[in-house]
Amino acid sequence: MDIQVMCEKLQNLQMERAAYQHASSSLYFDGSTVAPRGSAEDRGVVLGMLSQKSYELFVNDEVRVLLDELWKVKDEITPEQRRQVELLREELDQLTRTPMDEYVEYVKLSNIADEKWRKAKEENDYSIFEPYLVKIIEFQRKFASYKNADIPAYEALLDDYEKGMTTQVLDEFFGMLREKLVPLIDTIKNQPPRASFANEFASVQKQRELSDYLMEVIGLDRNYCNIAESEHPFTLGFNKHDVRITTHYYENDLLSSMYSVIHEGGHALYELNMAQEYQRTILYDSTSMGMHESQSRFFENMIGHHPAFSKLMLPKLQELFPETYENVDVKELYRAINHIQPSLIRTDADEVTYPLHIMVRYELEKRLISGELLARDLPEAWNAMYKDYLGIDVPSDSVGVLQDMHWSSGYFGYFPTYALGSAYAAQFMATIQKTIDVAACIENGDLTPIGAWLTEHVHRHGHMIDSQELIENATGEAFNAQYYVDYLAAKVKDVYGA
Amino acid sequence: MDIQVMCEKLQNLQMERAAYQHASSSLYFDGSTVAPRGSAEDRGVVLGMLSQKSYELFVNDEVRVLLDELWKVKDEITPEQRRQVELLREELDQLTRTPMDEYVEYVKLSNIADEKWRKAKEENDYSIFEPYLVKIIEFQRKFASYKNADIPAYEALLDDYEKGMTTQVLDEFFGMLREKLVPLIDTIKNQPPRASFANEFASVQKQRELSDYLMEVIGLDRNYCNIAESEHPFTLGFNKHDVRITTHYYENDLLSSMYSVIHEGGHALYELNMAQEYQRTILYDSTSMGMHESQSRFFENMIGHHPAFSKLMLPKLQELFPETYENVDVKELYRAINHIQPSLIRTDADEVTYPLHIMVRYELEKRLISGELLARDLPEAWNAMYKDYLGIDVPSDSVGVLQDMHWSSGYFGYFPTYALGSAYAAQFMATIQKTIDVAACIENGDLTPIGAWLTEHVHRHGHMIDSQELIENATGEAFNAQYYVDYLAAKVKDVYGA
Numbered sequence: 001m002d003i004q005v006m007c008e009k010l011q012n013l014q015m016e017r018a019a020y021q022h023a024s025s026s027l028y029f030d031g032s033t034v035a036p037r038g039s040a041e042d043r044g045v046v047l048g049m050l051s052q053k054s055y056e057l058f059v060n061d062e063v064r065v066l067l068d069e070l071w072k073v074k075d076e077i078t079p080e081q082r083r084q085v086e087l088l089r090e091e092l093d094q095l096t097r098t099p100m101d102e103y104v105e106y107v108k109l110s111n112i113a114d115e116k117w118r119k120a121k122e123e124n125d126y127s128i129f130e131p132y133l134v135k136i137i138e139f140q141r142k143f144a145s146y147k148n149a150d151i152p153a154y155e156a157l158l159d160d161y162e163k164g165m166t167t168q169v170l171d172e173f174f175g176m177l178r179e180k181l182v183p184l185i186d187t188i189k190n191q192p193p194r195a196s197f198a199n200e201f202a203s204v205q206k207q208r209e210l211s212d213y214l215m216e217v218i219g220l221d222r223n224y225c226n227i228a229e230s231e232h233p234f235t236l237g238f239n240k241h242d243v244r245i246t247t248h249y250y251e252n253d254l255l256s257s258m259y260s261v262i263h264e265g266g267h268a269l270y271e272l273n274m275a276q277e278y279q280r281t282i283l284y285d286s287t288s289m290g291m292h293e294s295q296s297r298f299f300e301n302m303i304g305h306h307p308a309f310s311k312l313m314l315p316k317l318q319e320l321f322p323e324t325y326e327n328v329d330v331k332e333l334y335r336a337i338n339h340i341q342p343s344l345i346r347t348d349a350d351e352v353t354y355p356l357h358i359m360v361r362y363e364l365e366k367r368l369i370s371g372e373l374l375a376r377d378l379p380e381a382w383n384a385m386y387k388d389y390l391g392i393d394v395p396s397d398s399v400g401v402l403q404d405m406h407w408s409s410g411y412f413g414y415f416p417t418y419a420l421g422s423a424y425a426a427q428f429m430a431t432i433q434k435t436i437d438v439a440a441c442i443e444n445g446d447l448t449p450i451g452a453w454l455t456e457h458v459h460r461h462g463h464m465i466d467s468q469e470l471i472e473n474a475t476g477e478a479f480n481a482q483y484y485v486d487y488l489a490a491k492v493k494d495v496y497g498a
Numbered sequence: 499m500d501i502q503v504m505c506e507k508l509q510n511l512q513m514e515r516a517a518y519q520h521a522s523s524s525l526y527f528d529g530s531t532v533a534p535r536g537s538a539e540d541r542g543v544v545l546g547m548l549s550q551k552s553y554e555l556f557v558n559d560e561v562r563v564l565l566d567e568l569w570k571v572k573d574e575i576t577p578e579q580r581r582q583v584e585l586l587r588e589e590l591d592q593l594t595r596t597p598m599d600e601y602v603e604y605v606k607l608s609n610i611a612d613e614k615w616r617k618a619k620e621e622n623d624y625s626i627f628e629p630y631l632v633k634i635i636e637f638q639r640k641f642a643s644y645k646n647a648d649i650p651a652y653e654a655l656l657d658d659y660e661k662g663m664t665t666q667v668l669d670e671f672f673g674m675l676r677e678k679l680v681p682l683i684d685t686i687k688n689q690p691p692r693a694s695f696a697n698e699f700a701s702v703q704k705q706r707e708l709s710d711y712l713m714e715v716i717g718l719d720r721n722y723c724n725i726a727e728s729e730h731p732f733t734l735g736f737n738k739h740d741v742r743i744t745t746h747y748y749e750n751d752l753l754s755s756m757y758s759v760i761h762e763g764g765h766a767l768y769e770l771n772m773a774q775e776y777q778r779t780i781l782y783d784s785t786s787m788g789m790h791e792s793q794s795r796f797f798e799n800m801i802g803h804h805p806a807f808s809k810l811m812l813p814k815l816q817e818l819f820p821e822t823y824e825n826v827d828v829k830e831l832y833r834a835i836n837h838i839q840p841s842l843i844r845t846d847a848d849e850v851t852y853p854l855h856i857m858v859r860y861e862l863e864k865r866l867i868s869g870e871l872l873a874r875d876l877p878e879a880w881n882a883m884y885k886d887y888l889g890i891d892v893p894s895d896s897v898g899v900l901q902d903m904h905w906s907s908g909y910f911g912y913f914p915t916y917a918l919g920s921a922y923a924a925q926f927m928a929t930i931q932k933t934i935d936v937a938a939c940i941e942n943g944d945l946t947p948i949g950a951w952l953t954e955h956v957h958r959h960g961h962m963i964d965s966q967e968l969i970e971n972a973t974g975e976a977f978n979a980q981y982y983v984d985y986l987a988a989k990v991k992d993v994y995g996a
Binding site: 015016019022023026027029030033034035036037038039041042043045046049050053221222223224225226228238239240241242243279280 | 513514517520521524525527528531532533534535536537539540541543544547548551719720721722723724726736737738739740741742777778
């Protein structure tokens with residue numbers, strides 16, 4: 001077939017897939033924000049049909065032949081087209097290598113496992129969930145072997161979320177965190193609790209105004225990005241001209257939604273600033289989960305927890321919530337925002353103890369997949385690690401090993417990306433600070449130069465290059481966890497003294 | 499092919515079409531309510547793709563053969579399946595009889611015509627729109643001849659919106675309205691304006707609470723029906739378990755949103771109460787536009803403008819807006835709600851003068867299609883009729899002949915259904931009142947018996963029977979406009995005296 005004809009087919013294939021994806025995302029967004037409660041089942045049927053149509057469009061011999069033929073002439077097409085063919089072939093391989101009957105069986109299992117996990121959590125009874133976890137782990141090992149039988153199963157699983165990441169890099173990364181953070185946290189664990197003004201009443205109406213302000217500060221173009229409310233905050237990019245973030249307002253926890261908006265706003269910038277020419281192709285995508293998380297954590301941690309950010313925000317908070325903030329000074333606000341306290345629940349953790357929650361999960365899931373740790377011994381191992389590293393007694397499995405939904409959903413290899421994202425963000429910031437006066441930008445509420453740097457070095461590339469290559473191009477060196485470890489140690493020192 | 503196999507194919511075809519429809523509706527709803535302003539173009543591409551996929555699914559030889567084969571054995575399948583085949587064959591005929599190239603040309607034209615109409619309206623310059631109207635009328639005549647060359651073109655067009663409706667019935671209907679209403683309205687045209695309390699400030703927040711109350715009164719199950727905000731109010735039924743209504747709040751016109759919610763609520767009940775077994779088939783649909791409108795007008799006019807409704811609402815309005823309503827009595831509220839005053843704009847018209855706005859449009863569009871009236875003479879004819887029938891001078895075409903988007907969109911034959919809906923509603927009410935104490939139901943805020951009657955005689959039937967048959971089954975006689983004319987005359991008398 002003529003190369004030009006093949007390239008047109010390649011383009012059409014991606015456009016149609018993108019359209020199905022857009023439609024599914026729209027249904028999902030609606031379902032998570034405003035749809036009536038009783039509508040989920042029928043919407044599920046429609047989502048199933050769209051996903052089947054999209055699957056049929058992609059997984060067939062005609063597409064296989066097209067991609068193989070294009071790969072043969074890869075030196076005669078553009079670099080973008082070459083990358084598209086490369087990524088599409090990888091995806092098609094993945095989809096075809098797993099036997100369909102096993103996959104269907106697995107989907108059924110994970111639905112039940114999810115239900116059992118919920119029940120186990122509610123009733124604080126790990127034994128309800130355990131047999132299903134055993135089966136999920138077995139499936140995960142099998143799927144890993146279909147992906148790549150030549151590497152350890154856990155590394156094959158990591159590839160789904162952070163391509164090219166190895167246990168060697170992660171072991172070293174979490175080792176550094178453990179070594180530096182565990183003793184530091186031990187020294188500050190008996191600090192007084194967070195200042196009480198952070199939990200005073202703040203009306204949802206005023207918090208919505210605060211969200212609008214934050215979106216403006218972050219640099220989100222409201223013409224292409226809006227905000228909605230959902231049970232759990234998330235970001236969804238339909239395309240470059242339509243990105244949604246959500247938040248959840250609590251009247252007695254202003255900072256919760258404030259930092260959700262900043263976090264999701266960082267994700268949204270990534271989606272909004274990918275190159276125009278990648279639209280409706282497989283390149284309009286983040287290069288990895290860790291990279292996506294790096295953008296949300298950059299804004300949440302590097303910007304939002306910066307001393308200058310407290311200076312910027314205090315007048316705004318005083319304007320919106322005068323009764324609560326009129327007698328608060330910048331130092332008090334900074335302390336409240338940066339309060340560090342080992343705690344039980346990952347999603348409520350501060351930025352310093354957060355990676356230790358991830359480290360625990362990483363160590364445990366790696367051993368579960370390798371078989372070193374049995375599912376029945378998981379709660380005991382969990383509780384021991386929380387005691388050792390966070391100095392915390394876990395009073396019940398509901399707030400311990402059963403707190404997250406990731407394992408019941410089969411997301412083994414996902415957790416590390418949460419910590420990697422923060423570490424990437426710290427490395428980006430170290431580079432940015434060489435040329436940009438970050439503190440001044442934040443204090444003036446004008447993040448334009450920082451946003452421009454991120455667009456230039458991260459956002460615009462979409463999935464054109466892999467995450468590790470992107471980091472090297474952007475910062476001039478390979479991923480280096482030292483920046484993150486140093487940043488966290490400095491933060492503890494800054495907040496609590498030496 | 500085996501009948502059972504064919505029936506399964508029939509079911510799958512309809513399920514897939516319903517799924518595409520659901521996805522498109524969801525995108526449309528999102529676009530009309532919360533989507534970022536700049537997202538329309540990309541969403542349009544996705545909507546186009548979904549519509550193309552749905553078209554390809556339906557318009558092909560395999561489906562044609564399936565439907566023809568099923569029609570041959572129509573006595574061996576269920577009445578529901580027979581009706582499905584009948585309606586699907588009609589639709590397929592319609593779609594295949596119009597040459598594709600003409601249709602594509604027409605879609606392009608109507609996009610431009612819409613733009614030109616907007617511009618003409620903005621600049622108050624009918625001549626910008628006129629040449630496009632001429633072309634649209636030519637296309638409409640051609641399309642009518644493809645549909646059915648044996649009847650007058652306008653009647654073929656009517657069939658799209660109200661199957662079986664004839665100009666003979668409509669001429670008689672509008673003749674009765676004209677004869678009775680024009681002299682009546684003439685006698686009351688110099689009444690004082692509506693009481694000013696109706697236009698006092700009412701916060702959007704409180705109006706939202708009022709909407710929730712109204713939805714409860716109407717009997718909408720919030721588990722399956724929600725409310726959103728959009729530029730123009732509308733109702734969208736994805737399926738029996740997911741129906742959306744929208745409204746638009748004006749801080750200085752409480753009644754506007756109040757009656758939008760009641761109107762759209764009536765539409766929503768129709769969508770919510772169709773038979774479960776019609777779900778995901780072509781039978782899950784209103785039987786006609788007029789019938790859908792009858793349900794919205796039933797609640798807006800028959801219920802919402804009933805004297806008992808003012809009694810029900812006054813305490814609620816006093817609770818929500820004490821400053822405005824504390825000194826208003828039931829009679830004053832009733833007068834404000836039922837204020838009758840000839841006016842320029844159809845969508846702002848009261849229930850008595852409203853059908854005369856429709857009559858003008860009916861007479862004019864009928865003559866435009868037949869060729870009796872030329873597009874260039876339309877404004878003059880419009881203005882003359884507004885003077886004759888409503889006693890109103892039209893100061894400019896922007897608020898005259900250019901006020902509605904229907905003709906620029908090619909909706910010839912649509913307008914009459916607005917008046918027919920009100921007339922059907924009056925006929926239903928006359929029947930209902932024989933067995934149900936309507937005033938007592940409304941005054942107690944418990945419309946359950948009325949809702950049950952409508953479900954039994956209208957809603958549940960979906961598209962299983964045609965509108966005229968439904969009316970006869972429900973009321974024991976054919977469509978009879980006398981009920982509506984009498985109702986309107988009695989209303990004028992009740993509000994303004996003999």
